[in-house]
Amino acid sequence: MKYAKVAVESAAFTFDKAFDYIVPPELEAAALPGCRVTVPFGNGNRQRIGIIFELCDSTESKRPKKIISVLDSEPLLDGEMLSLAEWIKDRTFCTLYEAAKAMLPTGINHRMVSSYAPSANADAGRLDGLDSRELEFLEYIRKRGTFVKAENAFKALGMKRDDSVPEALVKRGLLITGRDAVRNLGDLSVRMMRLTTEASEMKLTKKQREMADVLEDVGTASVKELCYFTGLTPAVANALVRNGAAEFYDREVITLPDFVSAEPHRDVIALTDEQQAAHDKLLSLANSGKASVSLLYGVTGSGKTSVYMSVIDEVVDSGRTVIVMVPEIGLTPQTLSLFCRRYGGRVAVFHSALSVRERLDEWKRVKSGKADIVIGTRSAVFAPLENIGLIIVDEEQEHTYKSEQTPRYDAIDVAKYRAAYNKCLLLLASATPSVESYAAAKSGKYELCTLTKRYGSAVLPEVITVDMRSAEKAPGSRAISRVLYEALEENLKEGRQSILLINRRGFHTFAACNHCGAVVSCPYCSISMTYHSANNRLMCHYCGHSVPFSSVCPECGEDAVRYSGFGTQKIESELAALLPQARVVRMDTDSTAGKNSHEKLLDSFANGEYDIMIGTQMVAKGLNFPNVTLVGVVSVDQQLYNDDFRSLEKTFSLLTQVVGRSGRGELKGKAIIQTLTPENEVIRLAARQDYDAFFDTEIRLRRALVYPPYCDLCVVGFTGTDETVVKTAARNALELLKRHLAGEFKGEKAIILGPMPARVAKVSGKFRYRLIIKCRNTGGMRRLISRLLIETGEDSRFSKVTAYADINPDSTV
Structure with missing residues (x-):
């Protein structure tokens, strides 16, 4: 007898493990590790979904239960991913099922659905004591005489879903219940047709013979195509199948995203001597057959992407696969465009802005081996690639690689696990590495590659710091200094583009009463609400709660609530007044909520349709616009002075990265940092683009206070x-x-x-x-x-x- 160790959904963390189940003989061929199954679970033996982790010949369980059904025709997770799930469970304190589920696209998930049918006593049973809803539900099920999904019954009756209604009828013995596993999203398929071996000997009508002749020529075709090219109807195809001359079968259709239609073209990547040295070292590590981690540390604009793309060329040419992770969805379009021009349909993309169907189809393309280069955000680390030769984490210092939801994994740690399993190179790349990564590189734990010069003739931008305590403001502005205003005006006259960073979305950052001083706060969160001008509402950026703006104070009742502070929308409004001729675009989570909105916005800016881009931190990293010669930081002090031990590191990184967006082409760039504390060491070092000096200061502080990497x-x-x-x-x-x-x-x-x-x-x-x-x-x-x-x-x-x-x-x- 065979047994399976199964991770079961809904198992509490307090007793979670892989539970032993009997594999019935009729399921032995299908029940493989990595497949999902339905199993009875708990004292009530309710059907649950589980994932098989291991098969064995014996069990220590005294009364193991039987697997009910197998949901997959082939394993979804291989040995590497199953062992990774156990590793994640151990390190993130989640259940085994939660760890495994995180690796799968949402569209492939199943859910258990309750259904109800009339029992043998449904007509004769006592109905006294039933309320009107229970009687109505019972009558609906009795009329249909078979199992009906609860959700369908409630919808047909126009009733709000309340599972206590059918469960009360089950307890009375009037209904029986069943549970089925239902896919969140079914596979797309097309009805295909092919001839049987007996077709040539059969007597067919003229129309049937005409269709059969076409099938004989092409071998197989979709019914739709057959009817189109022959001018015949589906009825002819049905008749051929009924006669036994042909057979239908379904072929799965995987929808290809728009970007794969591009014809790939590999331009020669011209590397400088410094880049070539980094390339040679990284390629040697990638070809060593050993697991390793390298940090590619280079100033902004030094051509880190060119270096790792030249390594990718040789890795994929050797038959190995590649994962490239970027921290923000906003960086994916530019990176994807770069890769698709070079590798075409070999590229798949993983990120949350894709629809459920698109994510499922991209996962299938990778799983089937049709794509061997995966680009995406954090979830790309779970791409079902085999024979991985290189994993790249771009902007490795970014916080978005750490999941804040269960399982709370760090994608870089997962990447280290996969690199070790596949004996390949993990490449971390950044102009401002995390303190932990740079410390590991300096200690020799990671291999360090450095790029100290910008590519080609580009040089680091000139940086001007403006003391906002005493600086003259632009006419009518509270947030923009005259220095920044005049630089924007000059850049506009010269036909060049500018980027402004204000790390707070919304119009005003809070609303307060001028009479009693009360700040309008979210009733569900201990945080002030932000005013958004587009819909004249106050919104909580934590839970999403919003209310129409009112000038009447909820505390004292006085008509004295006024806006204060400024966000991206406010800066956009001020610029419209200061530079009415400028074409301004805003990039934050409000303006990029729509599908493909990041890509469309960035393409528009790259094509010169806008003069100034205003945005939150998503404009600070990884973007490359050669015509941008001015960057302005409107305000960054709020982030600098919070009580997070990483606040100095994050502020330095943000400033350095956004300053690095300027002057990346042939034209010299300029950056202007507005601050209330120009004497702050972090701001001074960021203005000098001096990461090494910042690291030396920060690592001493971390050692003294016992913070990572010292714990x-x-x-x-x-x-x-x-x-x-x-x-x-x-x-x-x-x-x-x-x-x-x-x-x-x-x-x-x-x-x-x-x-x-x-x-x-x-x-x-x-x-x-x-x-x-x-x-x-x-x-x-x-x-x-x-x-x-x-x-x-x-x-x-x-x-x-x-x-x-x-x-x-x-x-x-």
Whole structure:
């Protein structure tokens, strides 16, 4: 007898594992590791979806249950991805099923759907005590006489879904229930036709013979094509099949995205001596047959992309595959365009802006081997490629590579795992590497390649810092200095383009009462709301709650609420008044919400349809516009002075990256940084583009305060609707943690901070408290954190809160 170890959906973290199930003889050929199955689970034996992780010949389970059905015709996850799922479970404190599910496109997922049919007692059973909704539901099911999906029944009856209605009828014995696994999105297919071996001997009508002759010539064709080219109807095709002369079958259709139609053309990449040296070193690592990590550190505009594309050429020519990750959806169109011109249909793209169907089809193209180069955001690290020869993480310092949802994985850590498994090179690239990565490179843990000069004749831009405490403002403006205004005006006259960074979307950043001083805050989050002029509403950027703007104060009732601060929309409005002749475009999450909006906006700017681009941090990284010769930073002080230990690093990176958008072509560039603290060391070093000096300062600070890379950080968080209960739970968890560190885990060293509220202490109506643990990410420490989460899940003192753990989060606030 065969047994399967199955990760089951909805299994609680407190008892999660791969559960043993019997593989019935009739399913043995189909039940393979990596396939999804339906299984009975729990005391009620409710059908659940699971994923087979392993097959074995014996089990220690006393009463194993049987697998009910196999949902896939072939495994969705191979051995590498199944072992990766176990690795993710261990390091992110999620369930095994959650780890595996994260690797699959949404469109391929199944969900369990309840259906109901009349029981043998449906007509004779007692109906007294049933309410009107239950009677109406029962009558609808009785009339149909067979299983009906609950969601379809509620929709047909015009009733709001309430599962207690059919369940009450089941308890009465009036209905029976069933559960089926339903795909979120079915496969697209086309009806095909081919002749059988008996066709030549059969007597056919004239029309049937005409269609059969065409099929004999072409071998196989779609019914639609046959009817079009022969001028015959589908009825003729149906008659051929009924007679046994032909047969129908379905062929899956994978829709190709627009970009693959481009004819690939590999231009010769001309490398400088410095770039060639980096290329040679990286190619040697890629061809070594050993797992390695390299950091390609080069100033903005130094041609890092050219270096790694020249390495990609040789990797794919040797028959190996490649993953390229970028941090923002906004960077994908430019990167994708570059790659598609070079590699055509070999390229697939993975990111969240694709529709569910597009994501599924791209995953299938990769899985089937039709695409061997994958470009995308964080999820691209799970691309089902085999024989990976190179993984590239561009702008490796960016926080978007860390997932903030379960499973809370770091895509760079996952990339390291896949590089080790495939014995290939992981290449991290940046002009402002993370402090941890640069420290690893300087210590020899990573191979370091450096590019110190801009490509060709381009030079680093001139940087001017403007002290906004004393600077003269542009006419009628509160946010733009005269220096920046005149530079924009001059650039416009010369026919050149400009980029302005303001790292806050919206029109005004908050609204406050001039009478009592109250700030209008979100009722569900402890954060001020932002005014958006396009719809005249105040919006919460955490939970999405919005209300129409009112000048009447909700606290004191006075007509005294006024806007304050400025965001991208406000700067756009001021520019329209200052430079009415300028063509201005705004790039933030509000203006790029539509499908392909990033690509269209960037293409328009690249084609010279706009003079000035205003945006949040998505305009700061990776974009290459040779005609941009002026960059203006409207304000960055807010990010510099927050209580996150990475705030200095993030501010330096943002400033350096956005300044680097200027002067990337033959024309010399200029950058203007507006700030209230021009004397700040980070701003001075960013203005000089001096990363090494910044690193030396920052690494000393990290060492003194014991922050990464001198430790790992683990946040254990608690959320709930009652602040007192959440705070108490965090305190109780602290006591449990101290007890374990003094007992079984006394060998683990830890510095515990908190419990403390998060900087935004309430989000979506839930209060947030956390413990911050400075430790080492060892197996022992992870077992301790797992133990803590299991104990809080089983202890009634924590029943009204949700607990989670996150190792090395991007932010601790």
